[in-house]
Amino acid sequence: MFRSGAIWAVAALAVVGSVSAAYAGPTLDAVKKADVLKCGVNTGLGGFSIADSTGKWTGLDADVCRAIAAVALGDANKVKFVPLSAQQRFTALQNGEIDVLSRNSTWTLQRDTKLGLNFTNVTFYDGQGFMVPKKLNVKSAKELNGATICVQTGTTTELNLADYFRANSMQFKPVVIEQQQEVLGAFFAGRCDVYTTDRSGLASTLKNDAPNGGADYMVLPEIISKEPLGPAVRQGDEQWTDIVKYSVYALIQAEESGITQANVEDLAKTSKDPAVQGLLGTPNAEGKTSGNGEALGVDEAWAVRAIKAAGNYSEIYDRNIKPLGLERGINALWSQGGLMYSPPLR
Amino acid sequence: MLPLTTGYFAGYQPMQVLFGLFAAAALTGAILIKDRNLKGMLWEALAVSLILMLGTYLAHNTIVNLANRKIATGFDFLDREARFEISESLIPYSAASTYGRAMLVGFLNTLKVSILGIILATILGVGIGILSLTRNWLVRQLAGGYVHFLRNIPVLLHIFLWYTAITNLLPPLRQALSPVPGIYLSQRGFFYPVPEPATGWTAALYGLIAGVVLAVAATRVARLRQDRTGEILPTGLVAILLVIGVPLIAWLVGGAPTAFSVPALKGFNFEGGTSISPEFFAVFGALSVYTSAYIAENTRAGILAVSRGQIEAGRTLGLSEGVILRQIILPQALRVILPPTTNQYLNLTKNSSLSVAVGYPDLVSISNTTLNQTGQAVECISIIMLVYLATSLATSALMNWYNRSIKVVER
Numbered sequence: 193m194f195r196s197g198a199i200w201a202v203a204a205l206a207v208v209g210s211v212s213a214a215y216a217g218p219t220l221d222a223v224k225k226a227d228v229l230k231c232g233v234n235t236g237l238g239g240f241s242i243a244d245s246t247g248k249w250t251g252l253d254a255d256v257c258r259a260i261a262a263v264a265l266g267d268a269n270k271v272k273f274v275p276l277s278a279q280q281r282f283t284a285l286q287n288g289e290i291d292v293l294s295r296n297s298t299w300t301l302q303r304d305t306k307l308g309l310n311f312t313n314v315t316f317y318d319g320q321g322f323m324v325p326k327k328l329n330v331k332s333a334k335e336l337n338g339a340t341i342c343v344q345t346g347t348t349t350e351l352n353l354a355d356y357f358r359a360n361s362m363q364f365k366p367v368v369i370e371q372q373q374e375v376l377g378a379f380f381a382g383r384c385d386v387y388t389t390d391r392s393g394l395a396s397t398l399k400n401d402a403p404n405g406g407a408d409y410m411v412l413p414e415i416i417s418k419e420p421l422g423p424a425v426r427q428g429d430e431q432w433t434d435i436v437k438y439s440v441y442a443l444i445q446a447e448e449s450g451i452t453q454a455n456v457e458d459l460a461k462t463s464k465d466p467a468v469q470g471l472l473g474t475p476n477a478e479g480k481t482s483g484n485g486e487a488l489g490v491d492e493a494w495a496v497r498a499i500k501a502a503g504n505y506s507e508i509y510d511r512n513i514k515p516l517g518l519e520r521g522i523n524a525l526w527s528q529g530g531l532m533y534s535p536p537l538r
Numbered sequence: 539m540l541p542l543t544t545g546y547f548a549g550y551q552p553m554q555v556l557f558g559l560f561a562a563a564a565l566t567g568a569i570l571i572k573d574r575n576l577k578g579m580l581w582e583a584l585a586v587s588l589i590l591m592l593g594t595y596l597a598h599n600t601i602v603n604l605a606n607r608k609i610a611t612g613f614d615f616l617d618r619e620a621r622f623e624i625s626e627s628l629i630p631y632s633a634a635s636t637y638g639r640a641m642l643v644g645f646l647n648t649l650k651v652s653i654l655g656i657i658l659a660t661i662l663g664v665g666i667g668i669l670s671l672t673r674n675w676l677v678r679q680l681a682g683g684y685v686h687f688l689r690n691i692p693v694l695l696h697i698f699l700w701y702t703a704i705t706n707l708l709p710p711l712r713q714a715l716s717p718v719p720g721i722y723l724s725q726r727g728f729f730y731p732v733p734e735p736a737t738g739w740t741a742a743l744y745g746l747i748a749g750v751v752l753a754v755a756a757t758r759v760a761r762l763r764q765d766r767t768g769e770i771l772p773t774g775l776v777a778i779l780l781v782i783g784v785p786l787i788a789w790l791v792g793g794a795p796t797a798f799s800v801p802a803l804k805g806f807n808f809e810g811g812t813s814i815s816p817e818f819f820a821v822f823g824a825l826s827v828y829t830s831a832y833i834a835e836n837t838r839a840g841i842l843a844v845s846r847g848q849i850e851a852g853r854t855l856g857l858s859e860g861v862i863l864r865q866i867i868l869p870q871a872l873r874v875i876l877p878p879t880t881n882q883y884l885n886l887t888k889n890s891s892l893s894v895a896v897g898y899p900d901l902v903s904i905s906n907t908t909l910n911q912t913g914q915a916v917e918c919i920s921i922i923m924l925v926y927l928a929t930s931l932a933t934s935a936l937m938n939w940y941n942r943s944i945k946v947v948e949r
């Protein structure tokens with residue numbers, strides 16, 4: 193009995209060792225070969241990524257996937273959306289199940305380093321908040337000492353929560369559940385006093401998931417953390433990192449330059465502004481182009497397709513995030529007092 | 539970890555060569571040597587060397603791959619601050635503790651729900667198994683129905699059902715049911731009083747242990763005496779008196795403390811006393827009831843395996859049905875029941891890894907959180923596997939020992 197046990201132990205160790213995976217080669221080639229972009233998204237968070245009854249994905253994160261596919265494959269519809277829970281998302285990216293993760297994920301030092309990932313941009317500046325039933329009669333997070341708090345596992349939320357209560361010398365009881373639906377189920381059933389996540393997540397939950405259209409719940413004023421959300425890729429493929437990064441910056445720059453989904457194709461033909469010509473890859477009077485596309489390893493019309501896919505940043509924002517009741521705030525362009533800023537695309 | 543700069547030859551290649559030589563030697567030996575026993579052992583040695591060779595190859599591959607993708611490796615993270623809270627723990631823990639300690643908390647929670655689950659599953663299972671063989675038609679049908687109904691629902695669904703029932707059917711905190719003052723039942727859990735720490739209670743606890751030991755000893759002595767003289771002593775009564783009486787006397791001598799810490803509503807929750815969380819209760823209830831259905835079947839099969847002649851012999855001797863069940867049927871049935879029931883104990887322990895579905899912080903749940911915060915998947919999964927392997931081996935060893943101790947002894 194013991195001897196066979198020992199043999200099994202050795203075999204089990206060998207299995208652990210076999211978590212080797214395919215060599216992470218140039219992602220662009222792999223994406224082109226598959227002729228589809230595998231994009232990791234949320235399982236369902238209105239405004240960011242959610243599938244409707246016909247299976248069509250909408251939301252800011254989903255539109256970012258489309259822009260990247262448009263740049264890499266020439267077609268915004270060649271996206272395979274892969275819904276992932278908070279817990280699954282980074283492993284899926286690490287082992288090559290997806291090419292890019294666009295799923296309200298916070299950029300943190302350790303994720304950027306130890307997890308072997310690269311965050312490319314910030315597509316939404318967020319912060320963590322608290323939601324409570326109105327009948328609890330709580331006006332501030334500072335009154336939450338002793339509360340029971342529902343939270344989803346595998347999130348920065350779980351850590352900020354513990355930090356905040358420690359910093360304010362308060363106690364709390366966490367109820368930590370893996371699937372979003374179960375977390376919300378427990379909270380709305382009354383198992384917890386408080387539900388906590390990013391403010392965008394709270395806004396979306398209030399509008400889309402709360403009973404009674406959210407009339408019985410409220411979000412507390414405190415914002416307890418910085419949550420810069422944006423796409424991430426695997427480390428070690430610089431070209432792919434650049435493609436994702438500049439696909440997103442093109443959308444921000446387009447807003448600043450007044451380029452929209454509707455006028456981008458016209459402007460690409462008619463604009464005489466060298467900056468716009470440079471971004472859209474339009475040949476100048478001498479028939480020369482900026483060479484941005486060549487630098488990224490794609491063709492020169494890449495930015496036209498990115499903007500054509502889902503519109504510029506403000507169009508994407510207004511279509512998806514505004515309906516949640518979230519104003520632009522710090523997500524406005526830098527020139528309008530916000531933090532959205534694209535480096536020069538030259 | 540291992541130096542990777544020298545590539546493939548660093549660390550692993552020599553080990554593979556070594557295991558390769560072992561394998562070759564074992565193979566030659568196994569072919570040449572005539573001695574049956576030695577031959578057998580050499581074949582085994584060959585298998586083990588080949589597995590080790592494969593294992594080191596895969597381990598090397600994994601480490602190189604992880605390094606290529608700049609993913610952190612090694613077990614240093616176990617000593618870093620965890621920075622997350624855990625809702626229930628058997629040992630002191632806070633967000634300032636390490637990941638290693640967090641995992642220990644998870645492991646103890648796994649043990650807690652598994653051991654208590656095994657106890658309840660055994661009591662329920664044996665009870666239902668016996669009922670399914672009674673002469674009463676209705677009781678037999680009910681017991682059979684219990685088994686069939688429970689076995690045919692997946693265990694994860696059992697857990698969800700219990701959790702949903704607790705959080706949705708029980709009243710909210712402020713309208714908690716209170717059948718007896720000081721005891722509260724709500725969707726936040728079950729709250730009950732506990733004694734305030736005092737010497738009298740500590741004495742009573744030691745008294746209880748002493749009482750149990752004395753009761754076991756007294757039963758043994760009475761049994762030996764019965765073997766010799768045939769005289770039947772009232773062992774049951776004596777045992778109960780000892781188990782209750784000794785701690786009672788210790789408590790009285792210790793000053794008869796009566797102070798209790800009673801739960802009372804304060805702020806968001808009950809304070810004082812202690813509580814059982816809905817998450818624990820859902821996992822505990824679901825696992826023990828689900829597993830009891832299988833144990834009931836094992837019990838039924840075990841009892842049916844005892845030949846009818848034995849029972850009839852007992853009746854002829856004029857023994858009561860209870861004595862026949864306890865002294866003739868169960869001891870013999872136990873030998874048939876035990877091996878498959880050991881399997882069920884292992885299953886229950888392994889099924890407790892579904893706890894994360896409802897947020898009970900077991901080993902897998904805590905390891906998942908750790909994995910997600912540190913990104914060290916290979917390390918966390920290996921820890922989970924090794925811990926479950928060790929727990930399962932320990933359970934089987936214990937059950938095998940018990941199984942041997944109840945073997946038929948020829949007189």
Ligand SMILES: N[C@@H](CCC(=O)N[C@@H](CS)C(=O)NCC(=O)O)C(=O)O
Pocket residue numbers: 234235236237276277278296297298344346347348349371372389390393394419421
């Ligand atoms: N930004 C945080 C939290 C992101 C997160 O996963 N939020 C939850 C709560 S809003 C969510 O999106 N869950 C949906 C799901 O698991 O599909 C992080 O990156 O850790």
